[in-house]
Amino acid sequence: MGLFDMFKGDSEQMTPHLAFATALIYMIGADGKIENEEVGQLLAVLGGEEKGGVIGVGANNKQLLDRAYRYYQKTPIDQFLAETTPLLSDTQKMCILTNLIDSSLADGEAAPIEQQLFNKFLQAFDISEDRFKPFFEVIALKNDRAVFTNANHPNNQPGHTVQLSI
DSSP states (O other): OOTTGGGSOOOOOOOHHHHHHHHHHHHHTTTSOOOHHHHHHHHHHHTOEEETTEEEOOHHHHHHHHHHHHHHHHSOHHHHHHHHGGGOOHHHHHHHHHHHHHHHHTTSSOOHHHHHHHHHHHHHHTOOHHHHHHHHHHHHHHHOTHHHHOTTOGGGSTTOOOOOOO
16 A cells, blocks of 8 residues: 555445436436436436435435445546446447436437537447347336327337337
8 A cells, every 4th residue: 555545535446226316316417417307217227225304315325325426526428438347248248238228318308418428428338229129128118208298209109119120
């Protein structure tokens, strides 16, 4: 241990679970601000605890979020992807990707900067758009609440059926 090692901050090893939480923070912070709704979704994904009707962060998830946020603040996205990609199984990568898309579409539309960030994840994880497309379609369908508020929505037209592309 060097004399100045104590100033390096969080020295714990990156894990797949920490990579998951950190990836979500990169996505919700992509536009330079982290909104309350985005934090709420992050808590829902990581599994918040309910006490007295209020969802909060349990001790384990608070520690995870604190570590993820510290990492996010000090580490460029390209370094994060280079460090974490080799640690992740294919299933973990797909789980991260589906949650990133869900997060970016939560307000109905992914901002261009969120789209660019997502593409970085796809490339780093070596997942093609074609392979991911069916997952994207399900998440997009889940988040398209306009089908309930717009009677003229193209997906509400007679004869339209929802199907996954293969």
